[in-house]
Amino acid sequence: MNKSGWMKNFLRVLSLCIGLSALLFWVAPSRPANTLEKIQKSGYLLWGSDAEGGAPYIFPDPKDPSKLIGFEVDLADEIARELGVRPKQAQNAWDSLVPALMRGDSDIAMNGIEITPQRQKEVLFSEPYYIYTEQLVVRKDEEAIQGVDDLKGKKVGTLSGTVAQDILMNMGGVDVKIYAGQVEPYEDLAIGRLDAVLLDLPIAAYYAKPNPKLKYAGPPVGEGFYGIAIRKGDEDLKKRIDEILDKLMRTGRLKAIYEKWDLWNEQQEKLFLKAGGTEGYVSLEESKKAPVYTFFPTLLKGAGITIFISFVSMALAVSLGLVLTLMRLYGGQPLSGIATGYIEIYRGTPLLIQLYILYYGLPNIGISMNPLTAAFLGLGMNYAAYEAELYRAGISAVPKGQMEAALSLGMTRGTAVKRVILPQAFRIALPGVTNDFIALFKDSSLVSVIAMVELTKTYSILAASTLRFFELGLIVALLYFAMSYPLSLLARRLEDRLKRSKR
Amino acid sequence: MITVRGLHKYYEGHHLFKGIDLDIKKGEVVVFIGPSGSGKSTFLRCINGLEYFQQGEIVVNGIELHSINRLRPDRKDLENIRKVRLKVGMVFQQFNLFPHMTVLENIIEAPLQVLGADRTVTIEQARSLLRRINIERKAESYPEELSGGEQQRVAIARALAMKPEAMLFDEPTSSLDPEMVGEVLSVIKDLVNEGMTTLIATHEMGFAREVADRVVVFDSGDIIETGPPGEIFTHPKTERTRVFLSRVLKR
Ligand SMILES: Nc1ncnc2c1ncn2[C@@H]1O[C@H](COP(=O)(O)OP(=O)(O)O)[C@@H](O)[C@H]1O
Numbered sequence A: 001m002n003k004s005g006w007m008k009n010f011l012r013v014l015s016l017c018i019g020l021s022a023l024l025f026w027v028a029p030s031r032p033a034n035t036l037e038k039i040q041k042s043g044y045l046l047w048g049s050d051a052e053g054g055a056p057y058i059f060p061d062p063k064d065p066s067k068l069i070g071f072e073v074d075l076a077d078e079i080a081r082e083l084g085v086r087p088k089q090a091q092n093a094w095d096s097l098v099p100a101l102m103r104g105d106s107d108i109a110m111n112g113i114e115i116t117p118q119r120q121k122e123v124l125f126s127e128p129y130y131i132y133t134e135q136l137v138v139r140k141d142e143e144a145i146q147g148v149d150d151l152k153g154k155k156v157g158t159l160s161g162t163v164a165q166d167i168l169m170n171m172g173g174v175d176v177k178i179y180a181g182q183v184e185p186y187e188d189l190a191i192g193r194l195d196a197v198l199l200d201l202p203i204a205a206y207y208a209k210p211n212p213k214l215k216y217a218g219p220p221v222g223e224g225f226y227g228i229a230i231r232k233g234d235e236d237l238k239k240r241i242d243e244i245l246d247k248l249m250r251t252g253r254l255k256a257i258y259e260k261w262d263l264w265n266e267q268q269e270k271l272f273l274k275a276g277g278t279e280g281y282v283s284l285e286e287s288k289k290a291p292v293y294t295f296f297p298t299l300l301k302g303a304g305i306t307i308f309i310s311f312v313s314m315a316l317a318v319s320l321g322l323v324l325t326l327m328r329l330y331g332g333q334p335l336s337g338i339a340t341g342y343i344e345i346y347r348g349t350p351l352l353i354q355l356y357i358l359y360y361g362l363p364n365i366g367i368s369m370n371p372l373t374a375a376f377l378g379l380g381m382n383y384a385a386y387e388a389e390l391y392r393a394g395i396s397a398v399p400k401g402q403m404e405a406a407l408s409l410g411m412t413r414g415t416a417v418k419r420v421i422l423p424q425a426f427r428i429a430l431p432g433v434t435n436d437f438i439a440l441f442k443d444s445s446l447v448s449v450i451a452m453v454e455l456t457k458t459y460s461i462l463a464a465s466t467l468r469f470f471e472l473g474l475i476v477a478l479l480y481f482a483m484s485y486p487l488s489l490l491a492r493r494l495e496d497r498l499k500r501s502k503r
Numbered sequence B: 001m002i003t004v005r006g007l008h009k010y011y012e013g014h015h016l017f018k019g020i021d022l023d024i025k026k027g028e029v030v031v032f033i034g035p036s037g038s039g040k041s042t043f044l045r046c047i048n049g050l051e052y053f054q055q056g057e058i059v060v061n062g063i064e065l066h067s068i069n070r071l072r073p074d075r076k077d078l079e080n081i082r083k084v085r086l087k088v089g090m091v092f093q094q095f096n097l098f099p100h101m102t103v104l105e106n107i108i109e110a111p112l113q114v115l116g117a118d119r120t121v122t123i124e125q126a127r128s129l130l131r132r133i134n135i136e137r138k139a140e141s142y143p144e145e146l147s148g149g150e151q152q153r154v155a156i157a158r159a160l161a162m163k164p165e166a167m168l169f170d171e172p173t174s175s176l177d178p179e180m181v182g183e184v185l186s187v188i189k190d191l192v193n194e195g196m197t198t199l200i201a202t203h204e205m206g207f208a209r210e211v212a213d214r215v216v217v218f219d220s221g222d223i224i225e226t227g228p229p230g231e232i233f234t235h236p237k238t239e240r241t242r243v244f245l246s247r248v249l250k251r
C-alpha cells in the first residue's frame, strides 16, 4: 500500500501525454508549394466539401452511413481516377470551404460552389461542371404563388450565402428567411412556417420533389455555374482539371452521373455533347427507413475521435495549467503577470471565439495548423486556465506549516514545492480536475466548427440527410453519457477519499 | 554558537523587536517563556530564516544572516539561510508532518533530497531513530494514523535525521492532549542529556526548570529578564516576570 503511488503514475501518464501532444504539433503540415505535384506524390486528391450540406451533392449513404455518396462524390472519384490517385474528402463547413482551401486544408473545393465575381477574386475556378438554376417550391395547395413574381410580402426560405439569397434580397419586399441547412426550409414550408422556398434545382430535386406536400412553382429562374475552386497559383492543376472535365463530358461519364442522380436537364446540354446510361439513386424516403444500427459504425468512429481529442486536450490542459500555476505563484514578475493575464483572458472569453481565432484567424498572420492540432490547442489552452485555478486553490489549501517544515529541513523552495506542496495540492484538486474532464468531453463538440468530424458533427451530418434528429440524437446523447458517467463515478470516489483523509 | 546582535523586527508597521542581543553557547539549553504574543516564536523563526528581520545580525555557527530590508532576499541571503537550516533543526507546535508520506518517508525525505544521502544507509538510520523514540512499528503508517504525541516524536526524529547541531522547539507540547505531553518532553530531555544545543519556547514551567541552563523571559518583544531557572522561578527580578509566572503557575 503506497499512497504516493498514484502520484507517480499520474506524473508518468502526464509526461507521456505531453510528449504525445508535442509530437502532434510537430506534424502540423505546412502549405505545399505546388498542389498538383503534392497530389501526385501523396496519392490523394483532398477535396473540400461539407457532408452536412446534404444530398444530392455529398451525404452519408443511408444503406451504409460510414460511406459518403452524392453526385459530387462520383465526380471526385472520376477526377481522382483520371489523376491516377485516390479521392479523399476533406470535411469543412460549407461557408468555410473557400477559406479552408485558401489556407491549404484541401487541394480543391467542390461542393455546389457557385462561380461568382466575388469568389473569383479569391480563388481560381475550373470550367463549370454544372449549370444550376433556382427552383421555387411551394405547398401542394398553394394557389397564390405561381412564380417568383408573386413573392412580395411572402415568407421565403433559402440557404445562407447562396445565389438564391441574392436574388430574393434584390427583389425587395420579400420576407427572406435564411437557413444554414437545406433540409429545414422544406420542413418549415411543409408545416406552414414558410410560404415558399427558393433554392438550387439539385436541392429541390432531391428534397422537395419527392415530398407529396410540396410542388414546384413556375419554371426555374436564374442561371449560374458550379465550378471547382482551386488555389490561386495552381494554374497547372486548373489546366489538368479542365482537361479532365472536358474528357468526362465528351465520353458521357459526367452525364451518366447526372442522370443517376436525376439532375439531368436541357440546360446541361450547353455543357455536354454525349449521354450515357442511368442507374437510379437513393431517395430521401429510403434513407428514412434504414435500420438504425446501420449508423452505429459511423457514430462509433465519431465517438472514438471525441475520446481521442478529449484525452489529448486534457493532457495538454493539465500540464499547461501546472506551468501557469507555477509561473503565477512562484515565478515572480513578469512571469506571474503573464500567467494571470492568460488565465483571466481564457476564462473570460467564449471557447467558441477562441477556436475561431485559432483556426480561421491565425492563418491571417501566417500561423496555420491542421484541424486536429487546432482542436487540441483550442480545448487544451482553454481548459488549462481552469486547471490552473484548481491547482492554485489546491496549493492554497495546503497548510502554511508544510512549506515551513520543508524549508526548515533545508529544502529549497523548488524541492519543497515539488515534493511536499504539489503532491498534496494535486490530491485536493483531483476531484475538480476530473469534473473538468467531464465538461471538456462535452465541450469537445465545439471543435466541429473547425472542421473536426467528431461525434456531434457526425450526428448533425447523419441527421441532416435522414431527418432522424430524434432517434439519432438519443443514441448520441447515450454515447456521450456512456463516456462521461464513468468519469463522474471516479470524481465522486476521489471526493469521498479526500473527505475521509482529512487531516 | 548562536549570536544575536541588535535585532529589529517589524510586522507591517508594528515594531516587535527593538534591538535584541543574545549569545547561546554550544550545548547550552535555553528556554524561552513569556505571555502569548510576546515574540518567542518570531525570535526562533528569525534564527532559521523563516522570518526576515530589518536590522541587526544573527550568526549561527559562523554563518551570518543579515537584515533584509528589500522585498525579496537575494541569492546570497538565501544560500546563507539554507546553510543555517542545515545546521539547525526545528520542531513546530503543529507537528507539520507531510501527510502524503509514511512515517519512514517523512524521515528519509530531506536526507535523500537535500543531502543526497545513500538510501539504504538513510533508511537504516531512520529506523534506529524510530527505535529511539519507540515507534518503530509505525514506520509504514501515515501521520493521520498516529496520535498527536507520536506525530510530534516523529517530527523530532525527522529533524534529527538531518544531524543538526542545534534544535529549535516552538511550543512542542501546546497542541497535545495532557496525557501525551510527557512522552514528547522525555524525548527532548534525552536529547538535552546528549548535549544538543537546544532552544525551547514553552509554557511547561516544570520542564523548563528541570532542563534549562538559562531561562529567557519575553514580554511585548523585549527580553525583560534572563538567568538560571532557579533564580528566575524563585526570585524574579522584574514585576512583569512575577505577574506572568504567578498567572501560569496558578493554572
Ligand atoms: N505574520 C505576522 N504578521 C503580523 N504580525 C505578526 C505575525 N506573526 C506574529 N505577529 C505578531 O508578532 C507578535 C509576536 O508573535 P509571536 O512571535 O507569535 O509570539 P509568541 O510566540 O510569543 O506567542 C504578536 O503581536 C503577533 O501578533
Ligand SMILES: [Mg+2]
Residues within 6 Å of the ligand: B037, B040, B041, B042, B170, B171
Ligand atoms: Mg508562539
